[in-house]
Amino acid sequence: MATQTYKPLANITLSGSTASVTFSGISQAYRDLVLVSNPVGDAGGYFMACNVNGNYLGAYNTTRVYPSGGTVASVAYAADSYFRLGFSFVDYGPGGHMQLSFMDYSATDKSKPMLWRVGSTGVGPETAAGYWANTAAITSITLSIGGGYNFTAGSTFALYGVAA
Amino acid sequence: MTMKLVSTVTVGVGGASQINFGSIPQDATDLVVRVSGRGTTTASTATLTFNGVTTTTYSSKWVLGTGSGTSTSSEAAVAAITCQKLVNPSSYTASTFSSGNILILNYAGSTVKSVAIEAVGENNATANGLAVQAGTWSGTAAITGLALTAAWAEGSTISLYTITKGTGGATAA
Numbered sequence: 644m645a646t647q648t649y650k651p652l653a654n655i656t657l658s659g660s661t662a663s664v665t666f667s668g669i670s671q672a673y674r675d676l677v678l679v680s681n682p683v684g685d686a687g688g689y690f691m692a693c694n695v696n697g698n699y700l701g702a703y704n705t706t707r708v709y710p711s712g713g714t715v716a717s718v719a720y721a722a723d724s725y726f727r728l729g730f731s732f733v734d735y736g737p738g739g740h741m742q743l744s745f746m747d748y749s750a751t752d753k754s755k756p757m758l759w760r761v762g763s764t765g766v767g768p769e770t771a772a773g774y775w776a777n778t779a780a781i782t783s784i785t786l787s788i789g790g791g792y793n794f795t796a797g798s799t800f801a802l803y804g805v806a807a
Numbered sequence: 808m809t810m811k812l813v814s815t816v817t818v819g820v821g822g823a824s825q826i827n828f829g830s831i832p833q834d835a836t837d838l839v840v841r842v843s844g845r846g847t848t849t850a851s852t853a854t855l856t857f858n859g860v861t862t863t864t865y866s867s868k869w870v871l872g873t874g875s876g877t878s879t880s881s882e883a884a885v886a887a888i889t890c891q892k893l894v895n896p897s898s899y900t901a902s903t904f905s906s907g908n909i910l911i912l913n914y915a916g917s918t919v920k921s922v923a924i925e926a927v928g929e930n931n932a933t934a935n936g937l938a939v940q941a942g943t944w945s946g947t948a949a950i951t952g953l954a955l956t957a958a959w960a961e962g963s964t965i966s967l968y969t970i971t972k973g974t975g976g977a978t979a980a
Contacts, residue, residue, distance in 0.1 A: 649809045651973030681912045710870050710879035740912050740921040762923055762941025767868035801972040
């Protein structure tokens, strides 16, 4: 039997509202992680944040490219407290999508690169790349919305491990 | 198996005006369409529809890069999603094909369908294109079929996969 290289690890499906979702105890048996989500938010105008290992220190760096007012814009955040992903969250759902990838997440000798893709027809597609300036293996991932806003019922989050 | 090939279509001699996938299994979570495409015309887009629905229930927004500039545009309440840069124009270097990926989340569910598209052309010249696109189908029916319409040239290959999430995990309140 062929070795399964794209392995489902865990799922979260919301039955109510919550400000954050966390995948913890992530298996260290894979090379990369892929988190796919169909998020629905209860309000807009606020970005989604991503933290790993419960770490909120200034070690997150993100560069985003997104459509803005008929043009294409880009912004970068350095030494931030989280990966700062997206904006106008209410436009993410229904019909919004998110894909978040961590490469070499289980390595202990390098910073952790991240690629992110989000989109909705309201906001449009946005891509981002970043890295967590920490050599610790990633054992948990938390997605949250600030400003008192929430993910709402029906939001789905699926985590996959990709084997080398 | 998490990612499973459902079907592959390779366009033969004479080309094809539409690639159809029907009777899509309903036992998975997401759909992935991988495209290696070339056209018989100078058009670089293909239209995407679900379940044979061609009513004005599709919308999308995209960002383009051409090597000399960027742009963004959108379509709302249209009869199909216009997938940007999914087809290599006939004017591009001979025997080159675009590379594209279409992800459709929760395709078997009863909610609005979210579509993520990325595609890039291939051309031995400065003229080229890359697109990142977000689309929506407002239909709430499960997706049982999809069609990609373009002047597909011989050698174009389109493959459909399903991705199945795990059965474990949490339902969080």
